[in-house]
Amino acid sequence: MKDSEIFIVGANGQLGTALRKKYPKAKHADINELDITKKESINDFDWSGIKYILNAAAFTDVDGAENQKGRIVAWKVNAEAVTNLVDVSNKKDILLVHISSDYVFDGTAKIHTEEEDYSPLSVYGASKAAGDIACSIAKKHYILRTSWVIGDGKNFVKTMLELGQKGVDPAVVDDQIGRLTFTSELVRAIDHLLTNKCEYGTYNVTNSGDSASWADITREIFKLSNLNNKVSDTTTTEYYKDKQGIAPRPLHSTLSLTKINSTGFESTDWGADLERYIKKEITK
Numbered sequence: 001m002k003d004s005e006i007f008i009v010g011a012n013g014q015l016g017t018a019l020r021k022k023y024p025k026a027k028h029a030d031i032n033e034l035d036i037t038k039k040e041s042i043n044d045f046d047w048s049g050i051k052y053i054l055n056a057a058a059f060t061d062v063d064g065a066e067n068q069k070g071r072i073v074a075w076k077v078n079a080e081a082v083t084n085l086v087d088v089s090n091k092k093d094i095l096l097v098h099i100s101s102d103y104v105f106d107g108t109a110k111i112h113t114e115e116e117d118y119s120p121l122s123v124y125g126a127s128k129a130a131g132d133i134a135c136s137i138a139k140k141h142y143i144l145r146t147s148w149v150i151g152d153g154k155n156f157v158k159t160m161l162e163l164g165q166k167g168v169d170p171a172v173v174d175d176q177i178g179r180l181t182f183t184s185e186l187v188r189a190i191d192h193l194l195t196n197k198c199e200y201g202t203y204n205v206t207n208s209g210d211s212a213s214w215a216d217i218t219r220e221i222f223k224l225s226n227l228n229n230k231v232s233d234t235t236t237t238e239y240y241k242d243k244q245g246i247a248p249r250p251l252h253s254t255l256s257l258t259k260i261n262s263t264g265f266e267s268t269d270w271g272a273d274l275e276r277y278i279k280k281e282i283t284k
């Protein structure tokens with residue numbers, strides 16, 4: 001596999017940025033260069049020499065997807081646009097790598113396997129589930145289902161770190177349970193699947209380690225940053241009680257890693273990656 005055979009779409013997001021670092025000679029575009037919702041632009045694009053499309057593009061504003069405008073964009077980017085990529089993938093024999101979410105499930109099961117039936121609670125979750133179904137029609141595809149993504153960009157760890165540094169003692173939900181996924185882990189898994197030519201299909205990919213609540217993770221962020229701020233536990237219902245337009249969230253987000261690990265992929269503990277990430281953030 002050569003970098004020049006790779007095309008990264010949604011290249012300026014958290015995952016797209018990490019993919020560009022891993023494959024510096026890969027072709028790449030974000031929405032300004034190639035809007036994946038525009039079927040004609042996809043069809044007219046010069047795909048010669050491309051063997052792999054890595055789709056890091058998405059509408060990821062979970063609450064924004066609940067309003068009238070956001071709902072339309074979420075369905076366009078997360079579902080309809082995937083059919084454009086599938087079409088080009090099948091016509092030009094290009095392998096399509098697509099990213100899915102724990103939000104395609106209602107979070108009733110404590111741990112989710114790749115075989116669980118779709119049961120999204122929110123508009124974002126439903127649009128992502130539709131994107132998975134679309135992607136599964138590509139003859140050559142990998143769907144990486146992930147959760148709680150942390151990379152270069154706006155994310156939970158950065159938000160908590162900033163609050164901590166400002167001296168805030170935050171109230172954080174303790175009833176949403178899952179595992180962080182650093183973009184470095186997603187990139188490693190994508191590279192593993194591609195270089196080892198693993199069987200096409202859906203793979204859960206998150207960091208490994210004990211499942212934890214957002215409140216527990218916040219305590220770990222403060223500990224690793226040598227901050228003494230206090231974290232008080234709250235529930236999802238209590239936290240959002242006075243807020244409008246909030247999407248329902250699954251309470252259990254932990255994804256089983258058995259399938260990807262059975263291909264020889266060794267997952268990294270989220271605590272180890274969190275420590276590395278925080279060291280980098282506080283020395284910036």
Ligand SMILES: NC(=O)c1ccc[n+]([C@@H]2O[C@H](COP(=O)([O-])OP(=O)(O)OC[C@H]3O[C@@H](n4cnc5c(N)ncnc54)[C@H](OP(=O)(O)O)[C@@H]3O)[C@@H](O)[C@H]2O)c1
Binds near residue numbers: 059081102128
């Ligand atoms: N973030 C999480 O916690 C999380 C959890 C589970 C799964 N995921 C999935 O993981 C993947 C990567 O997430 P991420 O956190 O890296 O997302 P992100 O940071 O929001 O990046 C998404 C990128 O896609 C671009 N984009 C939006 N609409 C587009 C379009 N029509 N054409 C081309 N590009 C477009 C965005 O550009 P603009 O910023 O200009 O709109 C942005 O650069 C997504 O599939 C997401 O659903 C994320």
